[in-house]
Amino acid sequence: MHTLDNLEHWMFFGEALNRLFPTLQSYNGKDMVAEDWDQLFGPCEAITDIAGPFSESLIRNYPDAKVILCERPFDRWEPSVTQLLKSNFGPVQNFIRDWVEPLTRGKGQTSYVENLQKMLLGWTRS
Secondary structure, eight states, X not given: OOOTTOHHHHHHXXXXXXXXXXXXXXXXOOOOOHHHHHHHHTTOSOOOGGGGGGHHHXXXXXXXXXXXXXXXXXXXXXXXXXXXXXXXXXXXXXXIIIIIHHHHSOTTOOOHXXXXXXXXXXXXTO
């Protein structure tokens, strides 16, 4: 599965974000159940990075799943996370989110930049 370049996957994640993260303005409190996650992850044998922000819901819905936790030293992790945040929140990304993507997507669809920003904000409970 290649999520980063798949609009349908980002639409799915947008809905999951709206259901799971109360700190987001778009929160609707509907929760996610295994049948919802199966729509996207059903054919997968494993999932990695993109599922991280949804780990609480995934663990709740798949209590028998095996989880492999990879730890990095903070002094190596922090610069990469700082760069990730800087590269996803700024005037260029906000211009793309607010002006470019609305012109290129269907009405009511959320965008890659919008959902990525929501994912980071929801995951960090910001």
